[in-house]
Amino acid sequence: MFEKLSKKIGFTETEILVILFLAGLFILGFVYVEFIKTDTAEFKHIDYAKQDSLFAYYSNLNPEFDIDDPGLDSNLAIKRRVLELSDTIAYVKKDLSTLAEKSININTAGVNDLIKLPGIGEKTAEKIIELRNQRGKFERLEDLMDVRGIGEVKFNKIKKFLYID
Numbered sequence: 001m002f003e004k005l006s007k008k009i010g011f012t013e014t015e016i017l018v019i020l021f022l023a024g025l026f027i028l029g030f031v032y033v034e035f036i037k038t039d040t041a042e043f044k045h046i047d048y049a050k051q052d053s054l055f056a057y058y059s060n061l062n063p064e065f066d067i068d069d070p071g072l073d074s075n076l077a078i079k080r081r082v083l084e085l086s087d088t089i090a091y092v093k094k095d096l097s098t099l100a101e102k103s104i105n106i107n108t109a110g111v112n113d114l115i116k117l118p119g120i121g122e123k124t125a126e127k128i129i130e131l132r133n134q135r136g137k138f139e140r141l142e143d144l145m146d147v148r149g150i151g152e153v154k155f156n157k158i159k160k161f162l163y164i165d
Contacts, residue, residue, distance in 0.1 A: 099161055105165045108165065111125045128147050138164055144158075
């Protein structure tokens with residue numbers, strides 16, 4: 001029986017058995033869900049109106065606010081502090097305008113010089129110095145890409161500020 005069917009549709013007997021098994025499971029699952037299983041779960045209605053009004057108040061989305069409200073000033077200060085994260089994370093934006101092209105000698109630069117470069121932090125600067133100490137002086141700027149954490153993109157951002165002596 002399976003032999004004739006397999007010749008007609010081009011499947012092996014094993015494939016036909018697998019398809020029949022899956023179809024049987026699908027039918028059994030459908031019968032179970034539709035006729036046997038009883039839903040006892042009750043859906044609870046949760047009212048988020050209070051949280052929505054608090055969100056609108058604290059995010060200044062409610063147009064009914066008086067902009068001169070002293071309470072609003074403190075809330076805006078809180079929001080600014082949270083969004084900027086300036087008090088919690090020591091993050092200093094690098095001023096690249098003071099960094100001139102070809103201003104850092106990669107073979108003599110210290111950690112403080114290297115962290116002025118865009119995308120280079122203290123750990124990466126230490127890795128650069130460690131590699132320089134292991135290998136001796138850098139012969140090409142491209143050797144910096146051997147430092148873990150410096151790929152082609154980062155290298156292209158910093159190479160204009162570097163030179164080799």
